Amino acid sequence: MNHLKFFIFALISVSSFKYCKSIDDHGDDDDVLGLIAFKVDIIDTSSHLSSWNQDDNTPCSWKFITCNPATGRVTELSLTGLNLSGKIGRGLEKVRNLQVLNLAHNTFTGNLNHQLSQLNNLENLNLSHNGFSGPIPPFLTNSRKLKFLDLSHNSLSGRVPDEFFSSCSSLRVLSLSGNNLNGPIPNSVSQCTTLNHLNLSKNRFSGDPDFTTGLWLLTRVRTLDLSHNGLTGRVPDGVLNLIYLKELFLQGNHFSGGLPSDLGLCSHLQKLDLSNNLFTESVPVSFKGLSSLTYLNLANNMLTGEFPNWVGRLNGLEYLDVSGNGLTGTLPESVGGLGSLTYMSLSGNDISGNIPKSLIYSRNLSVVRLRGNRFNGSIPEGLFELGLNQIDLSRNQLTGSVPPGSSRLFETLEVMDLSANGLTGDIPAEMGLFTRLRYLNLSWNNFETRMPLKLGYFENLTVLDLRNGAFHGSIPGDICNSGSLEILQLDGNSLTGTIPEEIGKCSSLYLLSMSHNDLQGYIPRSMSLLRKLKILKLDSNQLSGEIPQELGGLENLLAVNISYNRLQGRLPDRGIFPSLQESSLEGNLGICSPFLKGPCKMDVPKPLVLDPFSYGNQIGDREEGAKSSKGSNHHRFLSISVIISILAAVLISVGVLVISLLNVSARKRLHFVSNALESCSSSSRSTRSLSIGKLVWFDSKIAPGWVVNPETLLHKAAEIGKGVFGSVYKASLGEEGRNLAIKNLVVSNMIQYPEDFDREVRVLAKARHPNLVSVKGYYWTPNLQLLVTDYAPNGNLQSKLHEWSTSSQPLSWSNRFKILLGTAKGLAHLHHSFRPPIVHYNLKPSNILLDNDFNPKISDFGLTRILAKLDRQVMSNRFQSALGYVAPEMACQSLRVNEKCDVYGFGILVLEVVTGRRPIEYGDDNVLILEEQVKMMLEEGNVLECVDESMGMYPEDEVLPVLKLALVCTSHIPSSRPSMAEVIQILHVIKTPIPHRIEAY
Structure with missing residues (x-):
């Protein structure tokens, strides 16, 4: 038997040797063996490559293979979108006549094989939309025939080597978009003299690119996309050299200074996007020469000056967005001559005057957004005769009535926002014919009319906001006939009558607000049918009677306010009602609650x-x-009555005693069962936890079998931190060497049902932003709940501010400002991109993690979503761990706060970052409160004396306004604090765009 085994082993070894030798030494005509060797490293779960047979003499009959009919050699291999995985192994270098290699839209991983550079006849290489990682091979463009190279949407990292562009003279199209490439853009890119399309967007390229010796020398380029990176500095003149340029995308960077004036001389330019940068000054007059322009986006910069009158000359313009700047002046009548215009957004400027009536001649207009300007006068009637899809005229000074809509508008309009103006008069009856309308906001006007009738005709309406619109009369019974309404806000009107029973038909409703009206009668029991309801506000009305007990069954209800009505009696004994605080119940006749000191009146x-x-x-x-x-x-x-009374009292007493004994007995049994279950669970956790656990990944790049039992990762040596919500551990991702962070949550306060836990964690996983820690997955058992997130290699801000040693460098001002701006952007994303907003509640330096480039990533956000309840111990621990960062209203009103408490915490964080001192410091006989000290020193005129000396030199004209911004954010009146979106704008204005200062600090 041993001899037989040896013989078989020898036979296999000889065969393997011959096979490998054939791969290494076979002639150029052996495409079959090369492709079979390539197939070995591919995971093909759907057997797409089943026709690839090593016994065939030629691969030309195989699927996804194209051969040259004259030579019989393989020229094209296209495996796009076949759900293949694995890696690019050996073999392809033997397919020497290969001209096209397309592996796009699969899940290949691993590094890019250096042997790809040996395909000397390759003309088209497409590896996009996969999971390739690691650096870009320096000589990947070695093929002198390569014309098309697409490596976009992978996980490639590191710097682009200069050698990568050394042999790109034949390259026509290059895309590296959607990777993690960093560092500067090499000037050697100028050697790609025949390049037509260059896309480097959505990476982490940084620094001040040298346009004049690099990018501006690509004289044949038609599309140049550098968007969504971290590029800085001024964009110089010189774009005139790009005589064929048709599309220029620079949005989402940190470019500053004025716009390049010679852009207006690019007569072929069709699309120009410079949005979301730090550009200043006015729009150059030379832009009026862009006669071929169809797309112009200058939004969210700091442009000033008057709105350019020459815009009306750009006859081919289809898309215009200059929102979020500081433009003044008026909107010229000439914009009505833009017959091709479909999208126009001027929101967030300071433009005044009337809305031009000539807009009615822009027959192709679909979106009009003029929000937040100073437009006055009436709405042009003809505007509502266009086929608009969205119209936003909110926050202006418009007067007059709402024009009636045309039949064309009935078929197209989906969004209408006319809020915060001075509109009056009746709501046109034709509005009920807007069958596609999803969002209607008429709030904060002076209509002084009845609520719009025939609301049930809005078949697709999801948001109806009529707050403070001076509406009167009763609430129409057909308000919920469509069944799609999600948000209904009627606050601050003069509505009378009762809440209609038909309110129960609003099955999709999650926000219902009718406060500050004159509504009477009972709260309808039909509200208990609103299973999705999260927020209910009925305060400041004349509602009477008891709260229906059925409302306690609304499991999703998070906030209720029924104060200042005429309600009385018992609260529902389930759901959120037993824990309602005084502020939500006060001002009624006599509600029975342990939080109220007044009388308890029973309505029996x-x-x-x-x-x-x-x-x-x-x-x-x-x-x-x-x-x-x-x-x-x-x-x-009388004797009989007394006897009956005595007997009744005795029976009642005996009944109470029996019930009490039964309750004690039941509690003892439940306690015994609970202890028994816990004992069984703990004794068998090591062997059965995986079988009852739920391991879920949100990141497809993490292998499902990464770890057999997540509990084995929670050992003391791997612990890297501890907080209110649990301990944090570092774990390595197997062979890939990638590190992750695992938070072991405090189970006693967490949601106990896996489906609820899953739902809330998935909301957190959707909060994707460069300045937020990404949630990668979770593990759930009744006794163990883990959150898996990205690992930050550079520690947290706490350690960089207060725990650095002489061997490490203190934070420079440029890094501190980067951390503050990034933190503000992360918070703004949580506050403004979700409805309801995600509020952090626990912002402090230990929750600001840093990557290798000192980019901040906010952690622990939204963890209150997965708390079953916030008991006193958790709240006490949180206040103690975040002493000094907690907004005053949190201490007074528990959790009845909004995102402004995060703004307060951010303000304290700013003070700590600038001064290097903790928010509260204890001396021998005094307590130093940082906020008060900075405020006092500012009033005395010597506030710069409290700036952290360890960071060395700093620009005073940046530090001083940052300190002032911090004091505004820490106002004790929440409404006086800015929003995080406003904080970002202020920080952008503060940042001094002077290159030598940026380099110096």
């Missing part, structure tokens, strides 16, 4: 009282001796 019928004398009189009339009989019967009746 009065007891039936019998007159004992009536029985005595009747008996006395029937018998002789009326007087004596009457007295005897009366005495007998």
